[in-house]
Amino acid sequence: AQRVTQPEKLLSVFKGAPVELKCNYSYSGSPELFWYVQYSRQRLQLLLRHISRESIKGFTADLNKGETSFHLKKPFAQEEDSAMYYCALIGGSQGNLIFGKGTKLSVKP
Amino acid sequence: NAGVTQTPKFQVLKTGQSMTLQCAQDMNHEYMSWYRQDPGMGLRLIHYSVGAGITDQGEVPNGYNVSRSTTEDFPLRLLSAAPSQTSVYFCASSSRLSTDTQYFGPGTRLTVL
Numbered sequence: 001a002q003r004v005t006q007p008e009k010l011l012s013v014f015k016g017a018p019v020e021l022k023c024n025y026s027y028s029g030s031p032e033l034f035w036y037v038q039y040s041r042q043r044l045q046l047l048l049r050h051i052s053r054e055s056i057k058g059f060t061a062d063l064n065k066g067e068t069s070f071h072l073k074k075p076f077a078q079e080e081d082s083a084m085y086y087c088a089l090i091g092g093s094q095g096n097l098i099f100g101k102g103t104k105l106s107v108k109p
Numbered sequence: 110n111a112g113v114t115q116t117p118k119f120q121v122l123k124t125g126q127s128m129t130l131q132c133a134q135d136m137n138h139e140y141m142s143w144y145r146q147d148p149g150m151g152l153r154l155i156h157y158s159v160g161a162g163i164t165d166q167g168e169v170p171n172g173y174n175v176s177r178s179t180t181e182d183f184p185l186r187l188l189s190a191a192p193s194q195t196s197v198y199f200c201a202s203s204s205r206l207s208t209d210t211q212y213f214g215p216g217t218r219l220t221v222l
Contacts, residue, residue, distance in 0.1 A: 009149065043113075044152075044199060044213040086151060096142065096167065097201075097211060101151035 002027050002091035006100035013077050014108050021072040021103045023061075023087030032090035033070045034097070035061055039083045047072075047085070057081070077107045110135050115200050115214035122190040122221045130185040130217050132200030138212075140203045141183040145169065145196040146216070152199065158183055190221045 003026040013019050025031055035047040048056045050063045050070060061072045070087060087100040116131045134141065142157035154167030158177040172194060174186040183202075187194060198217045203209040 006151075043215045044201075046210045049210075096154055096157060097152075098154075099144075099152040101149060 002089065002098055004087050004089055004098055004100035006085075006087055006103045008103045009101070010104045010106065012106045012108065015079055016076050019074050019077040019081070019105065019107075021085050021087075021105065023070045023072065023100060025068050025070060025087075025089050027068075027089055027091060031063075033061075033063060034088045034090075035059070035070075035072050036086045036088060036099075037083050038086070044086070077105075079107045079109055081105060082107045112136065113200055113202055113212050113214035115198075115217050117217060118215065120217060120219050122187075122219065124191060124221060126190050128187050128190065130187075130198055130200075130219070132183045132185065132214060133181050134183075134200075134202040134212070135181065136202065136204070136212065137180060138202035138204050139180070140205060140209075140211075141177065142167070142201050142211070143173070143175065143183070143185045144199045144201065145194075146199060147196050155185065155198075187219075190219075192221045195219060195221045 005024045033050045036044050037047040038044045059074045061070050063070050084102050084104050086102045088097045091098045113134045139160045143155040144152040146152050153169045155173050156175040158164045161177050161180050164175050200214040201211040203211045
């Protein structure tokens with residue numbers, strides 16, 4: 001079954017520390033993977049997708065097919081990074097987004 | 110462009126009442142979907158539509174109906190509200206399915222008493 005697992009419900013780090021939000025997936029074939037972010041009182045928005053291999057707001061994510069992972073990383077966390085982060089993949093017969101349960105990142109001053 | 114809009118922002122219902130959550134987009138997107146967001150559960154797909162006149166069920170469709178008479182609008186109907194439907198509901202749209210960015214609405218917070 002196609003599935004996205006985010007093992008951490010909450011991740012708390014200090015400002016300036018590195019941060020890694022974990023995402024593992026279950027998918028047969030080549031997955032299309034995304035990270036979406038929801039800041040407080042704002043709508044969900046795309047942070048990055050693996051096919052574009054870009055860095056947004058200092059975040060990067062590398063697809064590791066061997067480990068079936070797509071972890072989100074940032075070398076130096078900022079307070080404004082505090083948000084809910086969702087990993088997602090395109091799956092299902094109609095190519096719908098399948099979301100993980102989300103990780104709440106809290107960056108302390 | 111207003112993007113994806115949802116009304117109302119907040120709603121309180123009594124068990125058994127019905128209501129419609131509105132969703133509209135002005136980006137001429139073909140694909141629209143409804144998700145519910147519950148603590149510890151992430152976002153779960155309720156229904157989706159790949160174009161006007163075409164709808165299909167997602168992961169958690171029971172208790173909800175949808176229709177897509179126009180490209181712009183994708184209302185979600187609760188037929189007989191239950192406390193288990195207390196949630197935050199998000200509508201989203203994208204131009205195609207795969208690889209395209211999904212644009213989300215601001216959400217509707219629904220409480221069923």
